[in-house]
Amino acid sequence: MNDPTYHAASGGTALEAFRLEGARALVTGASRGIGRAVAVALAQAGADLALSARSATALTETAERVMKEGRAAVLVPGDLADTGAADAVVDQAATALGGLDIVVHNAGILPSRPDGSPTMVPLQDSAQRDWDTVVSVNLNATAALCRRAHRYLAASPRAAVVLMSSLAGVAGTPRMEAYAASKAAQISLARSLSAGWARDGIRVNALCPGWTRTDMTSFAYATGPLSDWLMAHVPLGRWAEPHEVATAALFLAAPAASFVTGQALLLDGGASVPDGGLAGIPKPPSPFAGA
Ligand SMILES: NC(=O)c1ccc[n+]([C@@H]2O[C@H](COP(=O)([O-])OP(=O)(O)OC[C@H]3O[C@@H](n4cnc5c(N)ncnc54)[C@H](OP(=O)(O)O)[C@@H]3O)[C@@H](O)[C@H]2O)c1
Numbered sequence: 001m002n003d004p005t006y007h008a009a010s011g012g013t014a015l016e017a018f019r020l021e022g023a024r025a026l027v028t029g030a031s032r033g034i035g036r037a038v039a040v041a042l043a044q045a046g047a048d049l050a051l052s053a054r055s056a057t058a059l060t061e062t063a064e065r066v067m068k069e070g071r072a073a074v075l076v077p078g079d080l081a082d083t084g085a086a087d088a089v090v091d092q093a094a095t096a097l098g099g100l101d102i103v104v105h106n107a108g109i110l111p112s113r114p115d116g117s118p119t120m121v122p123l124q125d126s127a128q129r130d131w132d133t134v135v136s137v138n139l140n141a142t143a144a145l146c147r148r149a150h151r152y153l154a155a156s157p158r159a160a161v162v163l164m165s166s167l168a169g170v171a172g173t174p175r176m177e178a179y180a181a182s183k184a185a186q187i188s189l190a191r192s193l194s195a196g197w198a199r200d201g202i203r204v205n206a207l208c209p210g211w212t213r214t215d216m217t218s219f220a221y222a223t224g225p226l227s228d229w230l231m232a233h234v235p236l237g238r239w240a241e242p243h244e245v246a247t248a249a250l251f252l253a254a255p256a257a258s259f260v261t262g263q264a265l266l267l268d269g270g271a272s273v274p275d276g277g278l279a280g281i282p283k284p285p286s287p288f289a290g291a
Helices: 004-009 033-044 057-068 084-097 128-153 177-200 215-221 224-231 242-253
Strands: 024-028 048-052 073-075 102-105 159-164 202-209 264-267
Touching: 024 033, 024 084, 024 128, 033 048, 033 057, 033 102, 033 242, 048 057, 048 084, 057 073, 073 084, 084 128, 102 128, 102 242, 128 159, 128 177, 128 202, 159 177, 159 242, 177 202, 177 264, 202 242, 215 224, 242 264
Parallel strands: 024 048, 024 102, 048 073, 102 159, 159 202, 202 264
Antiparallel strands: none
16 A cells, blocks of 8 residues: 555655665666666665566666666566566566566557668558557557556555656657557556556556657657757757656655656656747758658
């Protein structure tokens, strides 16, 4: 149960409410980018970590960073494109850590070509298999992980789930329809589970970053005109860094958010605020014009 006395027992000060001393946390997509930053942030707050991605080798650097913070790191690899893998990932994490208090399900993909670059094409020009792949990793795996994690989280005194959704799940995002729909569905799932699991003492929230500098977005920030155009739509005028997303994930996972559930927290530099042109931020022509 998310017991308010847990907050008091952890020291009672506002800063102490961000501590996760002894918490057992599973972070998926922890091999790089936002997931790595989240894992390190949770470790800095005192949690022990189970780290997941497709290959164990890719997780070793994150594990070293976690252990440098004095916390345990166990590797629970699995390819979440196969929803059957979610059970093993969750079970291995809970067995290795002796239970689970926190799940940050962060693994996610854009539809991509074999070279890894994203296929940013309108729905009518896209392949159904791309839709299926994106939905299997971004949405079906989310349901599978949550389904399996419930039994462990229900036994925790401070259970929290953070689903890494996206600004794309809130805003319409042409050329990224499958991604945006899967991210919107994660928000919907967080809302449904938050109510359904509240009396089991499990908080469930979605975190919705805007454009953040990671491998996933290197195609965009590495390209001047595309980056300039995207950032013209972000009132703060810049890319987010992974550690900024990690801090928000820590908040949602920690006793600091003990009365927060069923929410979609936007972390987007103001991109979701419609300025209607009134802010006077000049918008360059779209790089997609005529494409
Ligand atoms: N970057 C942004 O601008 C942005 C904005 C909003 C939301 N997000 C969301 O934030 C999350 C992390 O994004 P990121 O930018 O850090 O991406 P990233 O750098 O591409 O990292 C993606 C992570 O997911 C893992 N992953 C990919 N496919 C997987 C699979 N089939 N099974 C298991 N793990 C898999 C990757 O590990 P391996 O490749 O090692 O398996 C990696 O750890 C995603 O859900 C993304 O949608 C990102």
